[in-house]
Amino acid sequence: MAPYLKRERALFDSCDLKPQADEIWSFVVSKENRQWVWIALDIATRQVLDFYVGDRSASSAQELWRRMPQVYRDHETFYTDGLAAYKTVLLVISANVNTDFAHRL
Numbered sequence: 001m002a003p004y005l006k007r008e009r010a011l012f013d014s015c016d017l018k019p020q021a022d023e024i025w026s027f028v029v030s031k032e033n034r035q036w037v038w039i040a041l042d043i044a045t046r047q048v049l050d051f052y053v054g055d056r057s058a059s060s061a062q063e064l065w066r067r068m069p070q071v072y073r074d075h076e077t078f079y080t081d082g083l084a085a086y087k088t089v090l091l092v093i094s095a096n097v098n099t100d101f102a103h104r105l
Contacts, residue, residue, distance in 0.1 A: 018044040019072045020079035021064060021086065023056060038064040040072070043079065061085040 021040045027033050036056045040049040050067040054060035061083075065073065072078075080086040
């Protein structure tokens with residue numbers, strides 16, 4: 001690993017990361033055409049980590065997870081609302097699903 005990447009990684013490791021994911025729906029043209037916006041953010045900084053537009057399935061949760069920065073994917077606690085899609089995707093990847101949060105998007 002390049003020295004600057006080691007320094008960057010050490011900086012992130014020393015931070016108090018609080019990744020959270022949630023999903024909201026909207027529609028396009030008609031209410032029958034629901035689209036789910038999946039969003040991941042750091043609740044400590046309110047920084048949007050990534051987002052994905054798709055259906056409300058485990059494959060959409062997986063795509064959001066794949067797009068997030070590695071340092072957050074490596075974090076041991078991940079805050080969600082407990083949707084089954086998160087549980088099936090995140091636990092398989094060895095992240096903990098924690099539904100005890102008071103922060104909302």
